[in-house]
Structures are given as structure tokens and as C-alpha cells.
Amino acid sequence: MQVIESVAAFRQAYAEAEKPLGLVPTMGFLHEGHMTLVRRARAENATAAVSIFVNPTQFGPSEDFATYPRDMDSDLAKLREAGVDLVLAPPVEEVYPPGFDTYIDVGRIGERLEGEHRAGHFRGVATVVCKLLTIVRPNRAYFGQKDAQQCLVVKRLNDDLNLGSEIVICPTVRDTDGLALSSRNVYLSAVEREAALSLYGSLNLAQDLHSRGETDASSIRQRMRRLITESPLASIDYISIADADNLTELDIIDRPALISLAVRIGKTRLIDNVII
Numbered sequence: 001m002q003v004i005e006s007v008a009a010f011r012q013a014y015a016e017a018e019k020p021l022g023l024v025p026t027m028g029f030l031h032e033g034h035m036t037l038v039r040r041a042r043a044e045n046a047t048a049a050v051s052i053f054v055n056p057t058q059f060g061p062s063e064d065f066a067t068y069p070r071d072m073d074s075d076l077a078k079l080r081e082a083g084v085d086l087v088l089a090p091p092v093e094e095v096y097p098p099g100f101d102t103y104i105d106v107g108r109i110g111e112r113l114e115g116e117h118r119a120g121h122f123r124g125v126a127t128v129v130c131k132l133l134t135i136v137r138p139n140r141a142y143f144g145q146k147d148a149q150q151c152l153v154v155k156r157l158n159d160d161l162n163l164g165s166e167i168v169i170c171p172t173v174r175d176t177d178g179l180a181l182s183s184r185n186v187y188l189s190a191v192e193r194e195a196a197l198s199l200y201g202s203l204n205l206a207q208d209l210h211s212r213g214e215t216d217a218s219s220i221r222q223r224m225r226r227l228i229t230e231s232p233l234a235s236i237d238y239i240s241i242a243d244a245d246n247l248t249e250l251d252i253i254d255r256p257a258l259i260s261l262a263v264r265i266g267k268t269r270l271i272d273n274v275i276i
């Protein structure tokens with residue numbers, strides 16, 4: 001496995017790599033969710049590449065960029081064991097050298113939900129994903145459905161800017177109790193982790209209500225809200241039931257819908273979703 005820190009060295013490795021090449025973009029601190037993407041990239045491509053880069057431009061000023069969990073040694077051991085060929089792990093100055101001043105202006109799909117609550121987040125995500133897809137030039141790039149809106153933003157970006165990769169979306173990986181895997185779960189105390197189960201619980205409730213014929217979105221949102229606020233540790237940023245393609249909020253569920261939510265459990269902000 002080659003661990004590469006510079007764009008120039010990656011271009012060289014790309015030239016020598018067998019194609020097709022699959023890329024899993026990550027911010028490191030790899031868990032089973034990431035590793036599922038990595039195994040799929042390994043299985044479907046002649047060359048499997050992973051990027052590890054905690055991207056400063058997608059964090060707001062009061063967010064956790066400085067404290068975001070990092071463990072490069074453990075990440076590299078996992079990737080080696082999974083048979084990854086290339087790891088791109090650039091320092092911040094390699095991705096954003098002095099004078100860097102070009103950003104991707106994400107359209108309407110990035111304005112709602114996470115975009116509304118995390119100003120500039122998708123501008124940062126789209127900019128770094130555009131750079132990664134341009135540097136690595138993967139035939140396929142793998143993303144997790146847990147970040148549902150990110151998946152839509154990346155697909156839009158890839159299509160609109162003709163980046164030329166196939167964007168592969170993989171299902172959310174959950175712990176046995178249903179909590180969606182996330183690097184940020186490490187912030188949760190035992191009691192907070194228990195409270196965090198209400199995210200998946202409320203999504204299950206929504207699915208159940210819908211499967212029993214409920215189509216009124218506001219009534220489902222209200223039931224979800226009631227379940228989550230049973231825990232004094234939980235504070236809701238949003239609960240959304242939206243058109244799964246364009247994220248416009250629905251009154252009546254009469255088409256494929258993305259049910260998504262962002263909830264703070266203590267100081268930790270968690271997101272989760274299902275499509276119905």
C-alpha cells in the first residue's frame with residue numbers, strides 16, 4: 001500500500017495504477033461504515049484508493065475541526081488489511097496552498113437541511129470532493145447514504161461539472177442497536193449513547209406509521225419530535241420529510257421521500273435518515 005501526501009506523487013501513482021480505480025473519500029477515524037465502502041471499492045476495481053483528509057472548509061467556525069477525531073496509524077492498519085493500494089493523505093497546505101481562492105457554489109440542493117443549519121458546509125464539501133475527484137480521477141467514487149444530502153450534492157456536482165466518475169451510494173451501516181455509525185459517536189458518553197438511539201427509533205416510528213397508511217407529513221414529524229424530546233439530553237435541529245430527489249419539504253407523502261433529522265445529544269450533533 002502506497003501512502004501519498006502530494007498531488008504530484010498521486011498523479012504519478014495514478015498513471016501507473018491499473019484501471020478501473022475506485023476511490024473512497026474519508027476524513028479518517030475509520031469505522032465499519034467506511035470499511036464497508038472500502039471493501040466494495042476493493043471488490044469492484046483493479047485499484048482501490050482511499051483519501052484521508054479532515055477538510056477544514058466544511059467546518060463552521062464554532063464546529064469541531066480542531067477536535068475532530070484522528071488516528072492515522074490505526075486507519076492505515078485497517079486499510080492495509082483491507083488490501084487498499086493507494087492512500088492519499090495530504091496535509092492541509094497541499095489541498096489549500098497559500099492563495100487558494102476558488103470554491104464551488106452549490107445550488108438549491110445544498111441550501112436546505114444541513115445547508116440551513118451549517119452555513120458554508122456544502123461549499124466546503126463540494127470544493128474538496130471536486131478537488132479529490134480531479135486529483136484521483138476515479139472511475140467510481142463511494143459515499144455512504146448516512147450523509148444523504150451530501151450524496152445528492154456530490155451527484156449534482158459530478159453531473160454538472162462533468163467530473164466523469166460513477167458515484168456509488170452505499171447503505172448506512174448501523175450498530176446492533178440501530179445507531180448509525182459515525183466518527184462523532186466517539187464523543188458520546190454511555191448515557192448520551194442511549195439517548196442517541198431515539199434518532200433511529202424515530203425513523204422506525206415514521207416508517208411504521210407510513211406503512212400503516214399515514215401520509216400526512218406534519219403528523220409524522222410531530223410523532224417523531226415527541227419521541228425524541230422524551231430525552232432531556234436531546235435537542236432537535238430539524239426533522240424533515242422531503243422529496244427524495246430535490247429535498248423540498250412535503251405536506252403529503254405521495255412520492256419517494258427522504259426522512260432525515262439532525263439532533264444534538266448533549267454537545268454532539270448527529271444525523272440520520274431513511275428513504276420511504
Ligand code: PAF
Pocket residue numbers: 025026027053055058125128129147150
Ligand atoms: O463524508 C465525509 O467524510 C466528508 O464529507 C468527505 C466526503 C470525505 C469530504 O470531506
